[in-house]
Structure formats: structure tokens, C-alpha cells
Amino acid sequence: MAVFTPVTETDAQALLAHYALGELRALRGIPSGIENTNYFLTTSQGEYVLTLFERLTREQLPFYIDLMTHLAEHGIPVPHPQAAHDGRRLAELHGKPCTIATRLPGKCEMAPEPVHCEQVGRTLARLHLAGQDFPLRQPNLLGLPWWQQTAPVVSPYLASDTAAMLADEVAFQTVFARTDTYRALPQGPAHCDLFRDNVLFAGTRQAPELGGFIDFYFAGCDHWLFDLAVCVNDWCIDHAQGVIRPELAGALLAAYAQVRPLNDAEREAWSAMLRAAALRFWLSRLRDFHLPRPAQTLTPHDPTHFERILRLRRGHAPIALP
Ligand SMILES: Nc1ncnc2c1ncn2[C@@H]1O[C@H](COP(=O)(O)OP(=O)(O)O)[C@@H](O)[C@H]1O
Numbered sequence: 001m002a003v004f005t006p007v008t009e010t011d012a013q014a015l016l017a018h019y020a021l022g023e024l025r026a027l028r029g030i031p032s033g034i035e036n037t038n039y040f041l042t043t044s045q046g047e048y049v050l051t052l053f054e055r056l057t058r059e060q061l062p063f064y065i066d067l068m069t070h071l072a073e074h075g076i077p078v079p080h081p082q083a084a085h086d087g088r089r090l091a092e093l094h095g096k097p098c099t100i101a102t103r104l105p106g107k108c109e110m111a112p113e114p115v116h117c118e119q120v121g122r123t124l125a126r127l128h129l130a131g132q133d134f135p136l137r138q139p140n141l142l143g144l145p146w147w148q149q150t151a152p153v154v155s156p157y158l159a160s161d162t163a164a165m166l167a168d169e170v171a172f173q174t175v176f177a178r179t180d181t182y183r184a185l186p187q188g189p190a191h192c193d194l195f196r197d198n199v200l201f202a203g204t205r206q207a208p209e210l211g212g213f214i215d216f217y218f219a220g221c222d223h224w225l226f227d228l229a230v231c232v233n234d235w236c237i238d239h240a241q242g243v244i245r246p247e248l249a250g251a252l253l254a255a256y257a258q259v260r261p262l263n264d265a266e267r268e269a270w271s272a273m274l275r276a277a278a279l280r281f282w283l284s285r286l287r288d289f290h291l292p293r294p295a296q297t298l299t300p301h302d303p304t305h306f307e308r309i310l311r312l313r314r315g316h317a318p319i320a321l322p
Pocket residue numbers: 002030032033034035036037038049079101102103104105197198200214215216217
């Protein structure tokens with residue numbers, strides 16, 4: 001279970017005393033997630049999620065908390081961080097920054113159909129547009145400089161031909177980032193980790209209703225196309241092989257483009273961006289696998305999944321953007 005820092009009922013009661021959220025009814029550690037400590041918190045007033053931040057610093061956190069607040073207040077279904085009596089949405093527990101946000105309805109859909117992909121695409125485009133006037137700026141902290149820094153750290157754990165592919169891909173992305181096409185890509189606040197386990201659906205499998213997007217703690221200002229590529233690389237593939245399933249990608253991309261039409265620079269950059277999105281998660285999984293942090297119990301994600309996806313994206317022209 002990804003509880004890095006245990007929280008007791010007494011801790012939670014003391015924390016709730018600073019909020020107008022009612023009395024504690026139940027507290028339950030959440031057995032998934034790999035970044036933060038999460039608990040479901042039930043009070044006499046509603047259902048919330050308590051998150052203790054394990055890696056992000058106090059300086060970095062206002063971006064995420066204020067972004068979720070901004071998006072929630074603009075009608076995007078995301079967890080709404082709650083303000084304490086003093087107006088702050090960030091508190092502290094066991095020396096770790098923490099927040100209490102609304103619990104969204106539904107559960108993850110790990111075997112999506114086009115109808116799920118459509119809703120994800122549409123809501124992602126709405127999120128991008130709603131984020132345009134968000135005033136804070138913080139880059140995606142796991143962007144190109146982090147890839148350049150991390151590749152040599154994980155490289156010694158790889159077979160020599162795999163390490164060579166990693167180095168070649170980082171070099172490719174470094175050159176791509178200097179092109180006019182890259183500079184012309186629209187950007188703004190982006191989720192940057194919108195995998196199947198970060199979207200909740202209520203309703204039925206035939207008639208799903210998107211409950212919301214969760215886990216904004218990899219968000220940052222980046223190209224919107226990168227966000228879309230992260231999404232397609234997870235939502236629209238055959239999971240065993242990593243190949244893109246056209247009926248899923250078609251549904252997600254068409255729904256996205258209906259809300260925010262894509263431009264020529266984005267069409268030109270699409271293949272490189274799918275590679276960038278695969279590289280990003282291959283690197284973080286390699287780091288987590290070979291250089292793990294202590295946790296009560298934690299199964300690291302399989303890095304070879306994204307190694308395979310990167311090989312595929314390097315070898316084939318992707319499905320065209322609408
Ligand atoms: N606001 C929320 N509403 C409902 N469930 C949530 C919410 N936040 C987290 N969860 C649940 O907690 C799990 C882990 O949260 P997540 O943010 O993905 O953790 P981590 O940041 O550690 O990866 C999710 O899969 C989901 O089941």
C-alpha cells in the first residue's frame with residue numbers, strides 16, 4: 001500500500017479542527033498510487049481525500065493546489081482543495097505538507113471503450129482551455145532537462161543496446177526542442193499523467209459518466225500536445241503489445257479536436273511527441289524500479305512496458321491527428 005506516512009484518527013481529528021468540514025467519521029488508507037500518501041476521509045459533511053506530499057516541496061505545491069482550485073471553479077471535474085479557517089488550502093502533518101480535497105465519484109476504467117476515450121478527450125481539451133488564464137507558471141518538472149539528467153543515472157542498469165537507444169532518444173528530443181515547429185506548439189497548464197488510473201467514471205460501462213480527473217501532482221506548464229500524447233499512449237493502446245488501437249485513438253482525438261482544434265505545428269510534431277511521452281514514463285519507471293524509495297508496500301510499475309512503446313513509436317508513423 002502506498003502509505004509512506006501513517007496517519008492516525010487522532011491526527012486526522014486534530015487536522016479537521018482547522019476546517020469547517022464537520023466531524024471525522026472514518027479514515028482509510030488508499031492502497032494505490034505511487035507518489036503520495038493518500039487517505040479517504042469521511043466527515044459528517046462529506047467525502048474527502050487527504051494527501052500528504054512525499055516528494056513535492058512547499059515551494060512547488062501552490063502551483064498544483066491553486067491549479068486544481070482554478071479548474072474546479074471553472075467547472076472542470078477535478079478534486080477541489082478545501083480551505084482551512086485561515087484561508088489556506090495547504091496544511092502540515094508529520095512534517096509533510098498536506099491538503100484535503102473533495103472525493104470525486106466513480107472508479108477507474110482499466111479496459112476503456114471508445115465512449116470512455118471520447119469523454120477523456122473532450123474533458124482534456126476543456127481543461128487545457130480553462131487553464132489558459134491560470135496565472136501561476138511552473139514547468140513540467142519531469143520535462144526535457146530532467147530526461148537529460150536522469151538518462152545517465154539509469155543507463156548503467158540497462159543492456160548496452162537499450163542504453164544506446166535511450167541516449168539516442170534523448171539526443172533526438174534535444175534537437176527536436178530547438179525546432180521552429182516545437183516553438184510554435186500551444187502550451188499552458190497540463191496534467192502530464194492522465195493515465196487510465198487517474199480518471200474516474202460513474203454510471204455504467206455502456207453509459208459511463210466521467211467523474212473527474214485526479215492526481216495533478218505531475219502537472220506543469222507544457223505543450224498541450226504532450227498531454228494528449230501521454231493520454232493516447234495509455235488510453236488508446238493494446239496494453240499487452242503497446243500498439244495504438246485506431247478506434248480508441250480516433251475517438252479520443254476527434255473529441256479533443258472538437259473542443260480545441262489542432263494546428264499544423266501540432267500535426268507535424270505528433271510523432272516526436274508520442275515518443276517524448278513514452279520516454280518520459282520509461283525514465284520515471286526506470287528510476288523508481290532501480291532506485292526505489294522506501295514505502296510500506298509498493299509494487300513499482302514495469303519499465304519495459306514503456307521501453308516497448310518507445311521502440312514502437314520510433315519505428316512506425318502514428319495515427320494522424322484530425
Ligand atoms: N479526489 C479523489 N477522489 C476520488 N478518489 C481519489 C481522489 N484522489 C485519489 N483518489 C484515489 O486514490 C488513488 C491514488 O491516488 P493518486 O492521486 O493516483 O495517488 P499518487 O499520487 O500517489 O499516485 C486513486 O487511484 C483513487 O482511487
